[in-house]
Amino acid sequence: xxxxxxxxxxxxxxxxxxxxxDKKGTVLGKEKNGSSSWRNVGIEVAAxxxxxxIRKISKGKEVSVYCxxxxxxxxxxxxxxxxxxxxxxxxxxxxxxxxVSDQLSAFRAGTDKKDGVVLICGTGAVARGWKRGREEKASxxxxxxxxxxAFYTGIEGYRxxxxxxxGRGEKTKISDxxxxxWKIKTSEELNKRVYGKFMESVPFIxxxxxxxxxxxxxxxxSILEKGAKEAVLSLKxxxxxxxxxxxxxxxxTGGMFNSKVFLSCFKKETKKxxxxxxxxxxxxxxxxxxxxxxxxxxKELEKKHEL
Numbered sequence: 001x002x003x004x005x006x007x008x009x010x011x012x013x014x015x016x017x018x019x020x021x022d023k024k025g026t027v028l029g030k031e032k033n034g035s036s037s038w039r040n041v042g043i044e045v046a047a048x049x050x051x052x053x054i055r056k057i058s059k060g061k062e063v064s065v066y067c068x069x070x071x072x073x074x075x076x077x078x079x080x081x082x083x084x085x086x087x088x089x090x091x092x093x094x095x096x097x098x099x100v101s102d103q104l105s106a107f108r109a110g111t112d113k114k115d116g117v118v119l120i121c122g123t124g125a126v127a128r129g130w131k132r133g134r135e136e137k138a139s140x141x142x143x144x145x146x147x148x149x150a151f152y153t154g155i156e157g158y159r160x161x162x163x164x165x166x167g168r169g170e171k172t173k174i175s176d177x178x179x180x181x182w183k184i185k186t187s188e189e190l191n192k193r194v195y196g197k198f199m200e201s202v203p204f205i206x207x208x209x210x211x212x213x214x215x216x217x218x219x220x221x222s223i224l225e226k227g228a229k230e231a232v233l234s235l236k237x238x239x240x241x242x243x244x245x246x247x248x249x250x251x252x253t254g255g256m257f258n259s260k261v262f263l264s265c266f267k268k269e270t271k272k273x274x275x276x277x278x279x280x281x282x283x284x285x286x287x288x289x290x291x292x293x294x295x296x297x298x299k300e301l302e303k304k305h306e307l
Contacts (some may be wrong), residue, residue: 037072
């Protein structure tokens with residue numbers, strides 16, 4: 001009989017990652033595919049992407065518990081968790097399955113503490129904190145309002161490019177980098193690409209902004225620093241709501257922290273505003289936090305003799 005294993009899934013706006021681990025928490029495998037954000041692709045596509053990923057990574061393994069961490073599930077879809085699990089069951093998924101926020105899995109990937117704050121600056125942006133059973137959040141309202149996220153940065157980058165090209169704004173290296181990546185030459189081609197594949201294209205522009213910032217482009221630096229300051233405001237709001245005064249962990253995760261300009265500005269501003277926060281730049285995949293939660297659930301069920 002195969003040794004029992006556990007799967008943690010982290011589903012975001014750009015990609016979904018699944019991690020397979022044994023009872024000791026040792027990672028045995030990792031796979032990824034497309035978005036499983038209900039906000040972006042809908043619950044049907046999200047369930048299909050998660051199921052395919054689980055089937056791919058669990059081939060030949062006996063899996064006892066699945067923890068599926070999804071973006072925006074606490075903000076918009078808390079009442080549809082059971083519906084999502086039912087869809088996975090209908091596709092043939094067996095074992096204990098539970099759904100949590102991607103914010104919780106990211107936080108637990110970075111620390112064993114139960115109290116603290118996570119700040120996600122990926123495709124979207126959100127800050128969420130926990131303290132003695134209380135829970136608070138700031139931001140996380142989707143691409144129309146997630147300042148500090150890749151979507152926000154991408155939109156600002158798109159505006160800067162078009163202003164630069166039609167004479168309303170400063171010249172910027174963002175356009176050079178992006179045009180080279182996409183093999184395009186004109187504003188019209190850019191417009192067609194962005195509006196034709198909006199959800200996919202806008203976050204990608206943020207990568208060009210980050211690269212331009214690293215090359216000392218003033219326009220890109222301004223966008224990145226503005227985004228970093230907005231992210232600090234989200235963190236500050238959560239810290240104040242939970243009244244953190246003693247030292248506490250602040251887990252940082254998401255592609256925006258890959259930008260040296262963004263990270264440097266964020267660290268500088270955080271020291272001024274939230275000096276008690278011990279910053280932990282997450283090196284692991286957030287899906288490893290979901291695996292940790294799956295293991296904890298298994299131990300709880302073992303104590304109750306349900307497994």
